[in-house]
Amino acid sequence: MRDAKILMIGWEYPPNITGGLGVACKEIAKNIASLGYNVDFIVPKLHGNEEEIDGIRLLDIRKVWELLGSNEKAELIKENETILESLPERLMFSPYFSPGKKQERSPGITWSSQYPENMTQELSEKIPEIAGGYGPDLYYDIRMFSKIVSLLGEKIRPNIVHAHDWMTFLAANELKRKKNIPTILHVHATEFDRCGESGNEEIKRIEREGFESADRIVSVSEYTKNIIRDKYGIDENKIDVAHNGISPTAEGRENWGENNITDPIILFLGRITHQKGPDYFVKAAAKIVREVPNVKFVMAGSGDLQNRMIELAADLGLGGYFHYTGFLNAEKAHRLYSMCSVYIMPSVSEPFGLTALEAMSHNLPVILSKQSGVSEIVHQCLKFDFWDTDSLAEKAISILKYGPLREEIGNQAKAESERINWMSTAKKIAQVYRSFL
Template sequence: MRVLMFGWEFPPHISGGLGTACYGLTKGLSKVEDLDIVFVVPKAYGDEDQSKMQLVGANGVTINQVQTHVEKFKSKHTYLEVDSQLVPYNDPDEYYTFSSRDVYGKNKFFKVDKEGKLEFSGKYGANLIEEIYKYAYVASTISMDHDHDVIHAHDWLCYPAGIAAKEVSGKPLVIHVHATDFDRSGGSVNPKVFEIEKMGMDAADKIIAVSNLTRNIVIEKYGQDPDKVVTVYNAVEPVSFEEKQAIKKGVKEKVVTFLGRITMQKGPEYFVEAAYQVLKRTSNVRFVMAGSGDMLEKMVTRAAQLGIADKFHFTGFLKGDDVFNMLKMSDVYVMPSVSEPFGISPLEAMQSNVPTIISKQSGVSEILTHAIKVDYWDIDAMADAIYGIIRYDSLSNEFKEKGKEEVDSLKWANAALNVYDVYNSTIESFVEQTNQN
């Protein structure tokens, strides 16, 4: 079986959970003997690990018969102009608006160089929507150049690419919903993002959701057939014990960490309020908010208003080794997300022997037993959980030991086998329908 997979980023050039999840899944799928993956990204840098799959950068693809192809593509797609930056997985998150216009309203949109290639930044900047549709345009060419049995598109950024590839090759499309705009916006859904998401879901032959929470949103909010949507939980990459012991914290107090985008979806204000409640009971603790986003300034101001600024630290955006170094220095990890499709960071924390508190409004809460679960809005319960862990060593040690054991069993290889089953069932159903028609 050959899979044509569309993602938006690939290590070491990642800026969030999407790239981490895609990499873990592809590594897991590489262990399946009769499966080969062609992984496509908008921009390839040349230093990516290609030992497990073939990596193709849309920026390196020569477009043949440009004019003929453009006219055909133009008849099926519209261009969405970004009025302000949209940064779904990077920092900082910004509010965004869209307006529709013709896909060829700007000549630069399909400007090719002398080698017949399109330019891509591979970022999440002001030209994101342009790049999404350029990516879809090149995807149709890539689908002709690479034999495949099934197409797999990760998240809304790649849905147009998956659709374009399906239109050309006639192969079945599986889309992977890592998040929806209902999660990112707290219900104030951007109609144009919703349009792209629903377009991808309607075109897909099968939809993979990262949790039952997300699956229910896909069914209820996007009108998808329940039989079409399957849940496959994320996992975590193994980290050695030696790596986790490499760094020690430089303070005597306990350290409680929030690590993620400082935006409404992640519930940072509840973390600050819970910190205030804990500090009224003990001074032997420091709180860290690691990340950046549109609510950062508001959180700094609130910490000052509460008089806890001397016990509250803001590190800015962290990635790669800095994430694990922060976890190694933590005594408690808190994820108070208002709406979290899954949430890989609690797995990374538990893997690093850090007792973890998560919101009940997260997908990962569906599979974890040895993490404390609270409603994101219940500041008192959150504060009680934090205080209990930093105050009682026996409780902390219990969560460290049991949490580590639990997370070590959540392997990407197992998630990959579930995705492989989705591929097989999708191809079989697709063939049956084709034969009936």
């Protein structure tokens, strides 16, 4: 049943992204569509600069709102107040903010049964403001998004619902509850990956209930599958693994132009959060500079630990060695890869690690944490336990000091990256689809 209708639910879509989740969602949808499936992909908000792809219809809340009848809109207006009344105080912070930083609750819409036309107009103005992202209205947005998606599902009647990460799980569960549509939850990261044992208990509950309700779960690695089994108590036979891939259009460093940089540069690229292990990168840097004094370090990305990492580097006497770029779009990230000598991914808990594959595609030697999903499928790289900064430093020093070694590792990494693609991911997911069609 290749022409089956798939409703994919996501929270972000390129080029308007905060990390690897949106990239993975687009590439999965693109390759699923190329296999002959019809994909409706809904996110909270589209920006008008998204790529049009055959077989994919992009939808957002504004577009769905236009499809709804007056009764459905009135239902959403009532639901809005119910959501606001039910949000507990424990949801007033999110893992995407610094711990303990309280967020203000969205004022939402005031419901009045005497003036439904006015309320419909008011909600129609509010709806486009549910813009995805990870701001202070995150929990309100998620709950409202789930109700809107469930109404969409009733209209388009998909054969399968495929939801990406916890922000979409409520929407998928709502559709399963109301229409019993087969539901697949795609796990790109869990709350344990993001925050360890100290994560948000409400998010863990949403994840656990989603996992229990779903018909199947797709994880991006065996590493993540084990977390779902061990931390959430889910039967491993319910979980399929489909490793991420990389776009075949990714180019090597020579395609991004020459540069005049002579000093070696070691790169960290990712969110500067606990999960990504930036402190281990900085601590290893202090050991590397003793052997390679002309080395420089770039931390590309943003996150709640950024200021702390700047302070740590300064405390270790590394202030002059570090450069901080903030978040980079895809083009700037590719150019940065081409300028660097080594890429380090020191993640504490990494469900996959797309940036490692991107770096490899640029002939860049990669040193990555064993506590990552990507380490399961790549072999032309060096690996270490995230806490072992001595091992990390030794590997980086060896690569920087021995040019032939650096060149050989980079070339082998490039060749290996070319064998890892999104079509392989899509075919594994299609096998899961076929069990319901």
